[in-house]
Amino acid sequence: MHPTVRIMLFAAALSATACYRPDGATATISGKEMFRACTSCHMDHGQGNPAIQAPAIAGLPDWYVESQITKFRTGVRGAHPDDYEGLRMRPMSRQMMNADEVKAVSAYVASLPPVKSEHLVEGDAAAGAASYATCVACHGVRGEGNATTKGPPLAHQPDWYMLAQLKKFKAGVRGANPNDTTGATMRAMSSILVDEQMMKNVVAYVATLNP
Numbered sequence: 001m002h003p004t005v006r007i008m009l010f011a012a013a014l015s016a017t018a019c020y021r022p023d024g025a026t027a028t029i030s031g032k033e034m035f036r037a038c039t040s041c042h043m044d045h046g047q048g049n050p051a052i053q054a055p056a057i058a059g060l061p062d063w064y065v066e067s068q069i070t071k072f073r074t075g076v077r078g079a080h081p082d083d084y085e086g087l088r089m090r091p092m093s094r095q096m097m098n099a100d101e102v103k104a105v106s107a108y109v110a111s112l113p114p115v116k117s118e119h120l121v122e123g124d125a126a127a128g129a130a131s132y133a134t135c136v137a138c139h140g141v142r143g144e145g146n147a148t149t150k151g152p153p154l155a156h157q158p159d160w161y162m163l164a165q166l167k168k169f170k171a172g173v174r175g176a177n178p179n180d181t182t183g184a185t186m187r188a189m190s191s192i193l194v195d196e197q198m199m200k201n202v203v204a205y206v207a208t209l210n211p
């Protein structure tokens, strides 16, 4: 299929999310071109848009982006009936035709410079610092992430998004699918944060980090 036609299909898919895409074709459009289908929600620089709960994705490592897109594609993430945001991301993940295209768009997202998010959550960062000690092994002292333990970087994640994800992990809306090994790891960790105030405090602390 001609690349221009592919991009048009991609754009059309933004409004018609049930659009069927056959699998198995080789990648013919670049990650940069595919990214154009992401900017309506994740915005031009991948900085995200809190008005529609789309997180910042710019500069996330390619292994993490790839793993999450693959999870959305296979329904390991974003298929829970209470996961309203995940349910919106899921059809988008299926616009990539195959693993090569997922890799290409992931590499492009990873190449974008991270954007510092505005702070929208009120929390006690000093109190959150104590909780964050338990997060360091997987998310790093400076929130830089850890490829070995598969903990994504948090330093540039928007505070409102991290709070929403912590709630989802705790409620089993994310990380409870039997095929979600890394999600299960994080789900277990979320129980350390006993209430919403503790979650707000820890994300307020993370917002002070900058790797």
Ligand code: HEC
Residues within 6 Å of the ligand: 014, 034, 035, 037, 038, 039, 040, 041, 042, 052, 053, 054, 055, 057, 060, 064, 065, 068, 069, 085, 086, 088, 089, 092, 093, 105, 106, 109, 164
């Ligand atoms: C219709 C809006 C929309 C479009 C278009 C969209 N996304 Fe998303 N995306 C979301 C939302 C909403 C979430 C948050 C899901 C959640 O809260 O769990 C998300 C989450 C993600 C995540 C997970 C981030 C993390 O930190 O775990 C990645 C990666 C991602 N999107 C990549 C993409 C890519 C690449 C594209 C383009 C091919 C794309 N998205 C297109 C709405 C969208």
Ligand code: HEC
Residues within 6 Å of the ligand: 067, 131, 132, 134, 135, 136, 137, 138, 139, 149, 150, 151, 152, 154, 157, 161, 162, 163, 165, 166, 182, 183, 185, 186, 189, 192, 193, 202
């Ligand atoms: C044992 C390792 C481990 C520990 C400790 C841990 N996490 Fe995680 N965390 C993960 C993994 C792995 C993921 C990615 C899950 C996935 O693949 O969906 C994750 C994901 C997250 C996310 C979602 C990020 C995104 O971009 O969607 C947030 C927020 C988070 N962790 C916060 C925390 C906080 C706060 C703590 C400390 C209270 C913590 N984590 C402790 C492993 C860990």
